[in-house]
Amino acid sequence: MVGGAILGGALLLGGCNFYPTYWADTGATKQGHDIFKIYSGMMTTGIIVGGIVLLLITWTVLRYRRRSDEMPRQFHEHIGIEITYTIIPIIIVAVLFFFTVLSENNVDATVPAVATSAQGKPVVDVTVTAFQWGWRFDYPNLGVGVAGELTDGPNNHGPQMVVPEGETVQITLVSNDTIHGFYVRAFNFSRYAQPGVTNVFDLDLIRLGTFDGQCTQFCGLYHTDMLFSVKSVTPDQFRIWAASQVAQGNTLQAPGTGAQNRAPISAPNSSGCGQGNCPASTAGAAPKSSNSSTAKAAA
Numbered sequence: 001m002v003g004g005a006i007l008g009g010a011l012l013l014g015g016c017n018f019y020p021t022y023w024a025d026t027g028a029t030k031q032g033h034d035i036f037k038i039y040s041g042m043m044t045t046g047i048i049v050g051g052i053v054l055l056l057i058t059w060t061v062l063r064y065r066r067r068s069d070e071m072p073r074q075f076h077e078h079i080g081i082e083i084t085y086t087i088i089p090i091i092i093v094a095v096l097f098f099f100t101v102l103s104e105n106n107v108d109a110t111v112p113a114v115a116t117s118a119q120g121k122p123v124v125d126v127t128v129t130a131f132q133w134g135w136r137f138d139y140p141n142l143g144v145g146v147a148g149e150l151t152d153g154p155n156n157h158g159p160q161m162v163v164p165e166g167e168t169v170q171i172t173l174v175s176n177d178t179i180h181g182f183y184v185r186a187f188n189f190s191r192y193a194q195p196g197v198t199n200v201f202d203l204d205l206i207r208l209g210t211f212d213g214q215c216t217q218f219c220g221l222y223h224t225d226m227l228f229s230v231k232s233v234t235p236d237q238f239r240i241w242a243a244s245q246v247a248q249g250n251t252l253q254a255p256g257t258g259a260q261n262r263a264p265i266s267a268p269n270s271s272g273c274g275q276g277n278c279p280a281s282t283a284g285a286a287p288k289s290s291n292s293s294t295a296k297a298a299a
């Protein structure tokens with residue numbers, strides 16, 4: 001059992017690539033990969049400990065099964081065994097606890113917004129605003145603002161946050177109305193978006209691709225459709241994307257004017273896009289008059 005804990009610990013510590021996935025995502029971010037390693041190490045430790053316990057039970061059942069009516073040897077205590085089965089679990093828990101704290105610190109660590117990443121590139125700043133029922137992604141340093149709700153966006157999967165791979169992306173997460181949850185499975189990460197609370201965290205993408213996200217706190221009628229996606233692209237593609245968004249009018253919205261920048265889903269706008277048939281580029285292009293619906297929903 002101590003062997004299990006030590007092996008689990010060795011897995012967590014070592015740079016070795018032997019991390020069974022156990023159906024989890026290996027993590028598309030540096031932080032998510034850290035969490036994945038904890039998950040994998042814990043599962044491996046659990047399987048080893050469980051296996052040893054199962055073997056001991058089986059051995060005891062077979063070795064000491066009833067053979068005659070003779071009374072077996074009777075004794076009340078065995079100090080050695082009692083100390084052993086107290087100390088071993090403590091060691092296992094201590095090892096797992098140690099690596100969990102290390103990982104949590106890594107996940108929660110944020111670089112100052114003005115700092116540079118390890119690659120010496122600027123930090124990309126994104127303010128993520130959750131609202132009933134959608135998401136708004138503002139890039140204050142780039143003048144870009146993208147918003148959408150429900151089945152807007154690529155593949156009817158809500159608005160899309162585009163981020164560069166290999167650069168530190170700092171997210172400032174806020175809510176406009178009620179409690180929402182920012183969750184991306186491939187990031188092994190979830191965090192509250194709470195009114196009155198600002199949550200800041202870093203994401204360092206280590207993989208290109210598009211990753212589905214969703215709200216994980218029941219926030220009202222359309223909670224289940226409060227989808228979004230994160231697209232990881234190369235830094236060059238990211239800069240091109242940002243410029244194209246500005247050119248299309250997907251720019252920052254004045255603070256306090258609401259989270260949406262296009263018509264709500266129940267009222268298709270003049271371009272006829274409302275029930276998920278909008279091209280991604282139109283999200284954010286519509287007038288801001290629709291913000292009143294959000295204000296009403298929040299009231």
Ligand SMILES: [Cu+2]
Nearest residue numbers: 180215219226
């Ligand atoms: Cu929500």
